Structure formats: structure tokens, C-alpha cells
Amino acid sequence: MVTLADSLLSSSARRLQIRKRADLVAQKQRYEGETYYVVKDPVGLNYFRFQEEEFFILNQLDGNSSLDEIKARFEAEFPPQKITLEELQQFVGMLHRSGLVVAVTPEQGRQLLKRRRERRKREFLSAIGNILAIRFRGIDPEQILTALYPWVRWIFHPAFLIACVILWIAALLLIASEFRVFLNRLPTFHQFFTPTNALWLALTLAVTKVLHEFGHGLSCKHFGGECHEMGVMLLVLTPCLYCNVSDSWMLPNRWHRAAIGAAGIFVELTLAALATFVWWFSEPGLINHLALNVMFICSVSTVVFNGNPLLRYDGYYVLADILEIPNLRQKATQLLSRTAAHWFLGIEPPDDPFLPQRNKGLFVLYAIAAAIYRWVVVLSILLFLNRFFKPYRLEIIGHAIALGALYGLVVQPLYQVGKFFYVPGRWNQVKKPRLYMTLVGAALLLAFVLFVPLPYRVMCTCEIQAKDAAPVYVDVAGRLEEVFVRPGQTVRLGDPIARLSDHDLEIEIGRLETLKRQYETRLAVLERRRADDEAAANELPALREALQTVIQQLVEKQRDRSRLLLVAPCDGVVLPPPWKAFQEDRNGPLPEWSGTPLEPRNIGAYLREGELFCLIGQPQNMEAILVVDQADIEFVQPGQFVRLKLDELHWQTLTGVIEDVAKRELEAASPRLAGKAGGELATKTDPRTGIEKPISTVYQARVPLTNEDGLLIPGLRGRAKIHVDRHHWLTIGQRLWRFATRTFNFRI
Structure with missing residues (x-):
């Protein structure tokens, strides 16, 4: 309460009714030869770093000293430094806003x-x-970490840390030595980011981040710090854990602080290395799939997010700890x-x-x-x-x-x-001249963005197909018994390609043949008796009709059996169909084929009716089928130069020229380009025909390709970059506008 005597004094001479909080914790540290104090707010879990002079002023705030007294003590303690009352008031105001001091005056609750x-x-x-990383505060994990630490203390032993580093190096050497095989085994974007795998990815991200954050918390406990905040974080829409280890700032050793910040990265790199070996040596299945998810989550998050000091994640705090800034x-x-x-x-x-x-x-x-x-x-x-x-x-x-x-x-x-x-x-x-120069420069930059057209490229998905090749389809479903040709072999019209068998069809043919013989025998008997037996004569028409029906069914089934032998529809070279990934079908009568039907490993596999067995054409005549979105088709014309990158031939860039562009929209898309098969094209399946129909309006363009080295096979897919004509170039402003209108197309 202000007394009459206080009111007669100047404001700087009055008792400053502000005092330092008694629960603050301070730690003295040295940086570049200077003394600093790290002050911890144990309630709000906030941390502040003060120079020695600032910390001195904080300690002078006892609720009884005036600004004049604090100023005099400061100048006596740190000669020849001087401080003005205005600077002192500003600093005290900053301390009050930071919650490090409390005011011994009424009406503080409202403030x-x-x-x-x-x-x-x-x-x-x-x-x-x-919004991509939203935090929700949770529990105080200090007791959990204290109980858990004795059981995992061994992971901080130098021998274990060295073993983990050796594991990292071994995983890198494995990938480097088999890099091409490694890339070929990786799935494409749409094969990996399917709705089903999105759930597995979310689960993998959640589990790895829990281990990541416990790595921070346990390392903080190991080096003598405390952890009083652990909660849930939505990281790119995926719930996972976060652990606040800001208490590491109370540790005097900067390398200990850096180790706490890097603990999560260490955990993820170790998980990624282990997952690399599991994925490499395991067979396709759930374990193999989860190992790939762990590899992706831990490696990408470390390189792009956690380990990168340009983002405010682990790498940033490690750098800040090492620099002590x-x-x-x-x-x-x-x-x-x-x-x-x-x-x-x-x-x-x-x-x-x-x-x-x-x-x-x-x-x-x-x-x-x-x-x-x-x-x-x-x-x-x-x-x-x-x-x-x-x-x-x-x-x-x-x-x-x-x-x-x-x-x-x-x-x-x-x-x-x-x-x-x-x-x-x-x-x-x-300074006005500098401002005018800046405005002129900004105007020139804006003019460049709005009015200077730059080369424009249209990106689209594509698939390799054999040009003018004749397809060989499976007309009758059956078990593959024998393949008479191999890819690249020259055949003539009518040459056998492969032979299938159908056990049920053979049984049905046998049944019809037996029934035919029975009807023929019965018919012969009735023919002999019809002159003497009126009943036999009356039975003959129905029996002849039944026999004719059986004969027709038998002829049809025998025709189906003959169609189990696949033959060449024309002269040419055998080309493999699009490659098919392994898919287990537990409901099928026989194992499904994978790769191509021409491979010996598929002998005994079940081929469905309508499946493409192979193509007969010329291997040097290939073409790329480009699928162009409606928004870009106005830029695409015949004669434009195209660069292609195929998923399976990522090290090679193909070039060509557009031969023709379809005038009508594409109604049926290639199954290989559909998102369900790992492609980039959004499609929906027609329930009546099973055809994949594009969801949006797209058009086809054809690019002839030469296949001199024989690497191109039908079914390869990838991305195409079309170099549009000069009169279709766009300015940067036009590109940004197109991007905004295409990306933020809200439909009601």
C-alpha cells in the first residue's frame, strides 16, 4: 500500500513492489569467456538465459528496493557500466511479462x-x-522415466553406441553395393501410398515417434535433467508422441545438451538400419512391408525433418546447443x-x-x-x-x-x-533515395514475374506399349502347362505359343462324350424297334433332339479345349506383356501368376479368361502413351519434344516427338496406370465391365520410340515432360495463378 511518505517521493525513489519469484531455479554457465545464468520457471517450464548484469538486477527485485537503489547497486557492482532508469524500467517490464517476477499490488489477478x-x-x-505439427499437452512423465531408466541404462554404454554406428555403416554399404537392385525393389509412389498402407504408415510413424521421444526423455534423465511434459502431437495428421526436454538447458555441458537433442535421431537411424536388413532379407509379406515403412519413416524424417537444422526440430536444437545460442x-x-x-x-x-x-x-x-x-x-x-x-x-x-x-x-x-x-x-x-531504389527494383521484379514468359513444360504420366503389335489373349481360363516360346523369339502365323489345361473342362467333355454314346446306343435300339413298338417310335423325336443338344455342347467344349492352345495371330517377335506384381489369392483354385506368363516359374499357375499372355510384333517399334490432363491439353500439339523417365529405367532419359494427340477424351484407361495398380491416374472401376475409367477428363498423346538396346518392354510406366511451343510459354505469375486455381478448386 502506498503511504503519504511514498507519495512525496519521485517514482524512481519509491519502493518497487515487485519481487523475484522464490521458486525460480538458476544455473551458472560459461560461453566465449562470459558468464551467463539459465533461469528455469518450474511451473510454466520456460527457460531464460541472462547475462551476469541482467541476473544481478533480477536478484535485486525483493519488493523493498527502489529503482534508484537498484541503479546505484548495479553501477557499484559493474563499474564503469551505467544504466538509465528507462532501461531499467524496460527490463523490469520484460521480466514481468515473462512471469519471472510477481507484483505485490492489488488487481494482479486481472492482469x-x-x-x-x-x-x-x-x-x-x-x-x-x-498445422502440420500440432501439440497437445499431456502428462508429466518424470516418474515413468525414472522407473524405466534402470532397465535401459545399458543402451548408453559406449560399446552399444559403437555397435549402432557400425550397424548404420553396414546398412549404408549394403544399399550402396546393391543400389540398382535396391531401387528396382522399391515400389512406386501409388504402390506405396495406398489407403491400406497409409494406415500402416500412420501406425509405423506413431510407434517410431514414441521410441524417438522416449530416446529424448531417457537421455535427458541419463545426463541429469528432468522431463515434465509429454503429450500428443499431430504430425502430418498422424497422432504421435512428443517429449519436452527443455530442461537440458540447465546442464552446463553443451555436448550433453547436444546428445539429448540428437537422441531421437540416433533412435530413428538405428531403427532404419535394422529395418533395412529385415526388408532386404525377408520375403514379400507383412514383415517385409512394415520394414520398408520403418525405413521410409525413419530415414526421410531424419534427413528432411529431424536432422535438418533449417527446421526447428532436433537438428536445429543440436546446432543451437553446440553453438550455445x-x-x-x-x-x-x-x-x-x-x-x-x-x-x-x-x-x-x-x-x-x-x-x-x-x-x-x-x-x-x-x-x-x-x-x-x-x-x-x-x-x-x-x-x-x-x-x-x-x-x-x-x-x-x-x-x-x-x-x-x-x-x-x-x-x-x-x-x-x-x-x-x-x-x-x-x-x-x-532514407528516401534508398526507399525509391528499392521500389524501382520491386517494380522491375514484379514486371518480370507478370510479363516475361518463360519455357513451360507439361508433366504427365505415360506407359510403354508395343506399336502395331497383335495381342495374344487367354480365351479359356486354365492351368498353364507348357510355354513353347520365349521373349524375343521369332514366330510365324499359327505357331504354338503355350498350352493350358482345364481339369473341369476335361471332365465335362468326358461326361458329354459318355452321354452322347448312351444316346446313340439308345437311338439305334429305338430305330430297330419303331416298326413294331409305337412307344419307341414316339420317343425317337425327343431323343434325337437331346442327342443334337449334347453334340452341340460337346462341339463347343471341344472348341474351348482347342482354344487352350495359344497360337501366334501373325508373323513377328514374341514380346512380354506388362509385368504383374505377386498377389496372393486365397480364394483362387490355383496359384496366381506373377511377372509375365512367359516365365518358367509360372508353369502350373492359373490364367484367367481375357488375360494378356503376350504380344506379337516388332521389338524395335515401341511407343509411349501419354495421358494428359484436360487443364494441360491446350498446350500439347504434334511435333513437340518429349522427355520420358520410366520407373524401372530411372537412370535413363528417353526422348521423342509427339506423333498425334487424341481429339476425344479417354474413356478406358490402362489398368497399369490406375492408382490401384500403383500408377498415378485416378480411376474408378466400372462394376459391369471391370474397365478402369478416369475420374477426371484426360486425353492421350502418342510418342513413337526406338528400342535399339531392347530395354523397353510393354507395360513400363513413368513420367513424361512435354516441351511446349514458344507461343505457349507462361510467365511466373500465370504459373502461380494456374497452380492456385488447380490446387484450391473448392467444389460445393
């Missing part, structure tokens, strides 16, 4: 409630801006803002002792690289989600996520720019 609401609002807006990205961004303000506006930034004083250029480059990389990663994830949801007409989910992500990428930076210029007197600091 604390207001501060809490503002903090929650900031957290909500931050969650919207970072808390809030590394925030300070780098501040340096970038100050540098940009100086270059483009001529504003001379004031000295800031809290920013790095050395290698400022590297911090600016780091801030630029981090911003660009964040854009690249977020846009890549959004495009992936849009590509994943598109075949199921669920693009609206990707659009909603995109709006939240773009809020963090666009709206928040614009808000910060507006906040920068909103500071009173800011415009007076701007």
Missing part, C-alpha cells in the same frame, strides 16, 4: 488472467500457422530483418548486445536458407497430400490444411512487417 488469455491466443494462432532462429531472423532494413530502407539499426556479434553474415544466410527450406518442405507436403487425396475426391482436406499452413508462411510474416513499420518514428528513419 495475470489477461496475460494468460493473450498467451493462449498466441498459441492458437501459432498452431494454425504450424538459445533462440538461434529468432536471432538469425532479427539479424536478417536488420540487414534488410539497412540495405533496402537505409535504416541504421541500433546495437543489440543480445544478438551474435561475430559471423553475422552466416546467421543471415541461415535465416534465408531456413525460410526457403520451410517453404519447400511445406509446399512439398501439401502437394503430396493433394496428390494422395485426389484419387478419392478428398482434396478438401488438403485444402483446409493448406490454408492453415499458408497462414503461417504468409500472414504471420506480413503481420511482422506491418508491426515493424507501425513503430512510431520508423518512417522518419527511412
